[in-house]
Amino acid sequence: MQTVALKRVTIIAEAVLEERLVREVRTLGAKGYTLTAARGEGSRGVRASEWAGQNIKLETLVSAAVADRLLTHLAQHYFEHYAVVAYVENVEVVRGDKYV
Amino acid sequence: MADLGETLRLGLLSPMVLAFALGVAATLLRSDLKFPGEVYTALSIYLLFAIGLKGGAELAQTTLAQFWAPALATLALGVATPLWCYALLRRLGRLDVADAAALAAHYGSVSAVTFSTSLIFLEGLGLPYEGFLPTLVALLEVPAIVVALALARRQLPGAAGGADWGGLLHELLTGKSILLLLGGLVIGFLGGPQGLDQVAPFFVDPFRGALTLFLLEMGMVAAQRFRDFGKVGGFLIGFGIAMPVVHGALGVGLGTLAGLSVGGSMVLGVLAASASYIAAPAAVRLALPQANPSYYLTAALAITFPFNLVIGLPLYLEMARWLHG
Numbered sequence: 001m002q003t004v005a006l007k008r009v010t011i012i013a014e015a016v017l018e019e020r021l022v023r024e025v026r027t028l029g030a031k032g033y034t035l036t037a038a039r040g041e042g043s044r045g046v047r048a049s050e051w052a053g054q055n056i057k058l059e060t061l062v063s064a065a066v067a068d069r070l071l072t073h074l075a076q077h078y079f080e081h082y083a084v085v086a087y088v089e090n091v092e093v094v095r096g097d098k099y100v
Numbered sequence: 101m102a103d104l105g106e107t108l109r110l111g112l113l114s115p116m117v118l119a120f121a122l123g124v125a126a127t128l129l130r131s132d133l134k135f136p137g138e139v140y141t142a143l144s145i146y147l148l149f150a151i152g153l154k155g156g157a158e159l160a161q162t163t164l165a166q167f168w169a170p171a172l173a174t175l176a177l178g179v180a181t182p183l184w185c186y187a188l189l190r191r192l193g194r195l196d197v198a199d200a201a202a203l204a205a206h207y208g209s210v211s212a213v214t215f216s217t218s219l220i221f222l223e224g225l226g227l228p229y230e231g232f233l234p235t236l237v238a239l240l241e242v243p244a245i246v247v248a249l250a251l252a253r254r255q256l257p258g259a260a261g262g263a264d265w266g267g268l269l270h271e272l273l274t275g276k277s278i279l280l281l282l283g284g285l286v287i288g289f290l291g292g293p294q295g296l297d298q299v300a301p302f303f304v305d306p307f308r309g310a311l312t313l314f315l316l317e318m319g320m321v322a323a324q325r326f327r328d329f330g331k332v333g334g335f336l337i338g339f340g341i342a343m344p345v346v347h348g349a350l351g352v353g354l355g356t357l358a359g360l361s362v363g364g365s366m367v368l369g370v371l372a373a374s375a376s377y378i379a380a381p382a383a384v385r386l387a388l389p390q391a392n393p394s395y396y397l398t399a400a401l402a403i404t405f406p407f408n409l410v411i412g413l414p415l416y417l418e419m420a421r422w423l424h425g
Binding site: 016017019080082 | 137271382385386389390
């Protein structure tokens with residue numbers, strides 16, 4: 001089967017950021033995304049999400065350029081003050097032209 | 101003072117306060133009791149919407165002459181309380197701008213659960229109160245948050261926080277607590293008492309039960325923050341107790357001046373004294389992420405909320421009785 005090399009960007013963040021992140025991910029060029037509720041523990045300890053909802057995990061399949069834009073955006077706006085984890089993986093996607 | 105003894109007994113031994121205590125006990129005893137996140141969300145949606153509906157139906161029967169003075173007093177409280185909270189926290193508490201503004205937003209805004217508990221407390225004593233009081237909750241919720249965030253933005257130009265003012269106001273006004281309260285008020289107002297009758301079996305009668313369950317959860321969440329007492333320090337613990345007493349007295353006084361009954365004046369005191377933990381934490385987390393959530397959540401939830409529930413309610417009632425002679 002024919003596949004296309006793409007990037008999968010995964011963002012794990014406080015639930016209060018959901019609307020903002022979804023909006024921004026689309027603005028920065030992602031064609032779609034998958035959102036799931038996430039639980040876990042990290043280096044930051046206390047956060048508002050203990051009270052105002054769990055964490056979210058947002059995954060999106062994008063081109064290398066968009067992945068870079070997403071990470072730069074996250075670094076500029078979120079890493080300093082919010083509990084946010086982000087990483088990129090190389091993936092082989094079926095019907096890959098849908099995502100760029 | 102048989103009256104005072106009875107007031108205290110009713111306050112302390114209500115199912116709501118006892119459920120809160122059970123929640124605290126569950127956490128301290130490390131019970132495996134845990135509310136699914138969806139239950140907490142569903143209960144808060146139910147409570148906020150029910151408060152709005154009931155208040156709106158009552159507002160439909162209120163004349164402007166009864167309403168304008170208490171509404172004005174409420175708005176004045178919402179604008180003024182964050183200003184002196186902020187100054188006090190900065191000067192005496194030596195907190196940084198973001199933390200002081202975050203706390204000012206929480207203490208200027210209002211807790212709908214404390215408000216509901218105070219109404220049930222009054223009903224238990226057979227004391228009447230004005231039906232439009234839930235409208236005052238909606239009026240008090242937003243201004244303090246806006247004032248406090250404006251203070252922070254003035255002091256911290258270029259602060260991180262993502263959205264611009266437009267986006268911020270949008271997030272604040274479309275947040276679930278404001279949307280449900282205001283939406284409920286409008287629906288209740290348009291439908292009037294007849295409209296409310298149609299949904300009363302769901303939104304009015306089971307309200308106290310749902311509130312009791314919610315307070316059980318609140319007790320657990322509050323107790324989880326007890327471990328942060330060391331982090332927040334003596335000043336904030338004192339602030340979390342002294343501020344509601346000062347604001348409570350002010351609210352009772354303004355309510356009395358605005359022509360509210362003993363019950364209504366007491367409730368305005370409760371509104372002024374209570375600290376928000378639904379609307380304010382979400383707004384502050386988005387707009388002022390550099391503020392430490394340990395401070396504002398612990399102060400509002402683990403100090404001021406239990407204080408108001410157990411000591412505040414009877415205290416503000418006695419203030420109102422004293423002022424009304």
